[in-house]
Amino acid sequence: MxxxxxxxxxxxxxxxxxxxxxxxxxxxxxxxxxxxxxxxxxxxxxxxxxxxxxxxxxxxxxxxxxxxxxxxxxxxxxxxxxxxxxxxxxxxxxxxxxxxxxxxxxxxxxxxxxxxxxxxxxxxxxxxxxxxxxxxxxxxxxxxxxxxxxxxxxxxxxxxxxxxxxxxxxxxxxxxxxxxxxxxxxxxxxxxxxxNKIGPRERALDPTQTPAEVERTIRALRPHIGSRLKLPDGTFLGVIDARVDGPTRAPAGGLVRTDGLRLLLDCHGGALEITEVRPPGGKVMPAADWLRGQRDEKLTNFRFDPALPDRPLDEVLVTAKREWRDPEDEWQPHVCALAARGDADTLTAMTVLAGDEDPELRELAAYVLGQLGTTTPALPAEQESALRDMAARESNPHVLSAIICAFGHLGGTAGHDWLLAQRAHADAYVREAVAFALGGRRGEDTLAALIDLSADEDPKVRDWATFALGTLAEADNPALRDALAARLDDPDEDTRMEAVHGLALRGDERAEAPARDLLAGRESLDDSVWRRHLLDETASHLDGD
Missing domain, CATH: 3.40.50.170 (Formyl transferase, N-terminal domain)
Incomplete structure (x- = not known):
């Protein structure tokens, strides 16, 4: 033809x-x-x-x-x-x-x-x-x-x-x-x-992906394009081969670290071991050989910027929405990136998202507004104002809970009057969030609210409020101790442990008998990290007496 x-x-x-x-x-x-x-x-x-x-x-x-x-x-x-x-x-x-x-x-x-x-x-x-x-x-x-x-x-x-x-x-x-x-x-x-055509950014290992996704990308670009890892000195380490390794120290991704002569990248939910590399201007070699020749630890142990500054805000937000809706996604690196940015553009984007018709996305907006800046609020007055605007028009219990928790993360007196008003809300999910948000705050009104919540009909509300009174509260007075003592025979095991712990910390004799009962039966208890901590600390105060 x-x-x-x-x-x-x-x-x-x-x-x-x-x-x-x-x-x-x-x-x-x-x-x-x-x-x-x-x-x-x-x-x-x-x-x-x-x-x-x-x-x-x-x-x-x-x-x-x-x-x-x-x-x-x-x-x-x-x-x-x-x-x-x-x-x-x-x-x-x-x-x-x-x-x-x-x-x-x-x-x-x-x-x-x-x-x-x-x-x-x-x-x-x-x-x-x-x-x-x-x-x-x-x-x-x-x-x-x-x-x-x-x-x-x-x-x-x-x-x-x-x-x-x-x-x-x-x-x-x-x-x-x-x-x-x-x-x-x-x-x-x-x-x-x-x-779509492979762009330059896709050559760089992306720790917001799962280890399996990063490993597949390395194979997909080998040998014609090539993957690479950007080093802190601005050079690129070519990555030829890798394998999914297992546990991670940075579940949201972004940590490069060594374990002996193993080069690891902590990705989204797991670790990737980089096994074969091409140094800048060099030949392909095992990663272990490259590590043997490295004298600068800063090039082999470092962390990516969690704010993902090389990505447009719109792109980060699209992926953050998908992560937020995914019940299997525990670590949500793009949600973390929004919080880490801590800038006015992200604040504006969250303020717009707060008016979305989808309650899940309003929850996301409230979460980021509370976390903006991560450890220290970046724009505290503006964040509180945006959350108050949300609170004034919101009725969905799950979104209300997210707003309450956001006020809790802001700390200080953020949203305080509104928080106190929600302690009698009909939905236990909301009351539980109030108990969380008030934990660690000072003032007679806070103490009174937590004492009320410690007697709530819902066990999760009682547990949080009793924890806030017993462990987080700096106050120590008869009313607080009596509230804790009232929970010593609570039907909820976690609430009882928090009450015993709180009284033991204060040297209250009412804690001794129930504490010794708990310690005697600790082998039969669910051995979670927090429960072990409570029991160990309770035991140390009893022994101190």
């Missing part, structure tokens, strides 16, 4: 060779001009030009595909069809109307339309990928599909190991389509995903 072939890359060269060995040997090859390549940046012809010359097939390398000269050269070949693979230029009219144009696209369309389908399939953890033989239309890889070929993605596949299999599959499938001429089938738009 007479055809003109358009292609440029190594992948396209494999397809060209298959065409040349078939009944569909191209009459003309169109490829891209010579380009600078490699470290030396010397001009070199593209792989398709090299192969066309070897095969003795006429080829042209136009600067402009749609110029009259190029269109004339294509027409002079009298093709029945145009075939293409990885040509590298958007194909437009009149070529689309004048010819049937058949393209080799390395994905299972409609999944992964676009420029980087192989990389994206590995990065996403797809179990399989493949090749689609499709008709080129004005849309972005949206034309009807003549044939699909499937290829499993192995657990250890990288770009370099997967591409050769897809090259052979694509070449074979294109020849088959030209032989059999099947009727193309329109793509299902419901299954469309896009494989």
């Amino acid at each position: 007479r055809n003109v072939y358009l292609g440029t890359s190594e992948f396209a060269a494999v397809v060209l060779r298959a065409l040349a060995d078939s009944a569909h040997r191209p009459q003309l090859v169109v490829t891209r001009p010579d380009a600078k390549q490699g470290r030396g940046q010397k001009l070199a012809p593209p792989p398709v030009a090299v192969l066309a010359a070897e095969l003795g097939i006429p080829f042209i390398q136009p600067e402009e595909l749609h110029s009259e000269e190029t269109l004339g050269a294509i027409a002079a070949a009298s093709p029945e069809v145009l075939t293409t693979c990885a040509y590298g230029v958007l194909i437009k009219e009149p070529l689309l109307s004048d010819y049937e144009m058949i393209n080799v696209h390395p994905s299972l369309l409609p999944r992964w339309r676009g420029a980087a389908p192989i990389e994206r399939s590995i990065m996403a953890g797809d179990a399989e990928t493949g090749v689609a033989i499709m008709r080129v239309t004005a849309g972005w890889d949206s034309g009807p599909v003549y044939a699909l070929g499937r290829e499993p993605i192995r657990a250890d596949d990288d770009y370099g190991t997967l591409v050769p299999r897809l090259e052979e599959l694509g070449a074979r499938l294109l020849v088959q389509v030209l032989d059999e001429r099947p009727t193309p089938v329109e793509q299902d738009e419901a299954g469309v995903t896009y494989a």
